[in-house]
Amino acid sequence: MMRARSFATAVMVAALASAGAVPAFAQAQDPSQGQGQGSGDAPAQRGNRVVQPYIEVSQIVSAQITPGSDVVTFTQIAAGVDMNLQGRHSGAAVSVRYERNIGYGSDTIDTTTISGVARGTLALVPNKLSLEAGALASRSRVDAGGGTTVNPLVRDNNESRVYSAYAGPSLRTRVGDVGVEGVARVGYNRFEADNALVTQQGQTVDVFDDSVTYLGQLRAGVRPGEVLPVGLSVTAGGFQEDISNLDQRVRDLYVRGDVTVPLTTSLALVAGAGYEDVEISSRDALRDANGAPVIGSDGRLVTDTSAPRRLAFDVDGLLWDVGVLWRPSSRTSLQAAVGRRYDSTTYYGTFTYNPSERSSFAVALYDGVSGFGGQLNNSLAGLGSDFQAVRNPVTGDFGGLVSGTQGQALVGAVGSIRSAAFRGRGVRASYQRTLGRTTAALGAGYDRRTFIAAAGTVLAPLNGIVDESYYLTGGLSREIGQSANITTNAYVNWFDGAGNNDLTAVGASAAYNQSITQRLSGRAAVSVDYLDSEFTAQDFAVATALLGLRYDF
Secondary structure, X not given: OOOOEEOOOOOEEEEEOOOOOOOOOOOOOOOOOOOOOOOOOOOOXXXXXXXXXXXXXXXXEEEEEEOOOOEEEEEEEEEEEEEEEEOOOOEEEEEEEEEEEEEOOOHHHOEEEEEEEEEEEEEXXXXXXXXXXXXXXXXXXXXXXXXXXXXXXXXHHHEEEEEEEEEEEEEEEEEXXXXXXEEEEEEEEEEEEOOOEEEEOOEEEEEOOEEXXXXXXXXXXXXXXXXXXXXXXXXXXXXXXXXXXXXXXXXXXXXXXXXEEEOOOOEEEEEEEEEEEEEEEEOOEOEOOOOOEOEOOOOOEOEOOOOOOEEEEEEEEEEEEEEEEEEEXXXXXXXXXXXXXXXXXXXXXXXXXXXXXXXXXEEEEEXXXXXXXXXXXXXXXXXXXXXXXXXXXXXXXXXXXXEEOOOOOEOEEEEEOEOOEEEEEEEEEEEEEEEOOEEEEEEEEEEEEEEEOOOOOOOHHHOOOEEEEEEEEEEEEEEEOOOEEEEEEEEEEEEEOOOOEEEEEEEEEEEEEEEOOOOEEEEEEEEEEEEEEOOOOOOEEEEEEEEEEEEEO
């Protein structure tokens, strides 16, 4: 089995990452790539309405395989709704679930959880002005020094929860020959976990608490052949994330011009240049009489609000990039560029291929600066508004995998929950296919985060360290006759982080559902999860089985 290092001084959690949608502004790559923008996807041009509320009652047995042999039995009561509403100009997909676990003989299993994902676009003025919004609620488990997606039902005191939401308008209109496009967005993100402060090798690491993000962008341009043989555009915008931990702030302001030179009917050369001012700053932690940082009741560092703001990253000056735009058909699109940004070389691009409504493939290469919250909001905004969430059949959790028609099958990734801002670079890919009664979705990715922290603050030891994560996840469902179906999903995550600690997390689950009446169905499911970490003395493995009933209203 492949091994990788755990970022032992951080916490990991399943977080959203987009599957690489085509940027909203097609003629020029948005220089805020990495901070995010509206997905720009139009809802499916068809009428579709699916609203499915349900309740479930299940009996679950969960047993540790290693390091111990604890066996727990509990009842799970859940209620939820899955919705997919598509119109000509508006659309929304929602999957939300409330779950209550009731243990026998032990209060450690008694938990209440809300999980789900939602994304929608509402046309205020058709084809011109719309309102976009998205939200996420998910959970994982946290161990001292690291985290994983291992089933959190066995030891819920290690459970972590992540929430994210954003909303804002998007504009697409024309003023004469000039096309005008804009997006504005406000987001909020929160991470909750016990023992939020992690220490290793004398270093104190504060994990992410919450943040507020702001994004705005406006672009005006003409297409090739409309006024001139080439296309021209001007874009201005900015991004800011205010992170509660140590009052960190990430700010990126820019203005740029772009030119599009057609080479053939399907291929164009694109180039742009402009000015960008990027600044990351924070305050120090409050210190006690001995100079040690003060830890609050929530397990996080207490910010010294009277301390001066200290710069961790300050770059301003020229940005530029050059690349290609290839669109041989409405089903295939490639945009790739290389340039200079953040005072270093940058690469980014997207490729989407949708040969039919039954098959889609997407790849995205990204590079940007933000905090953990900015990454979440960007991922939600990149998700299309027509999808079906794939849930773990035993725990009911949403792990980030979806299937849909927007050329995106994956919105989940595993990443560090350090509170420090970072430069995030990586690649993610997804593939989905429907063949007869079988639907499959597969996602894979690599994420590299180089953390940025101010000298003279308690986070200074984090400056320049690198956390890397690799992930592979998939799901498959198949109808059996007219009244039954099977679903399976699996994941593997590898983590390689500071501290020379390895971590590998692997899991798989399968479920069988059988209709009893038109609305009542029975279900049986099993899952196995395994964690191999050098940070802990022993590996951890758990097997879980479920037997229950579901009623669809």
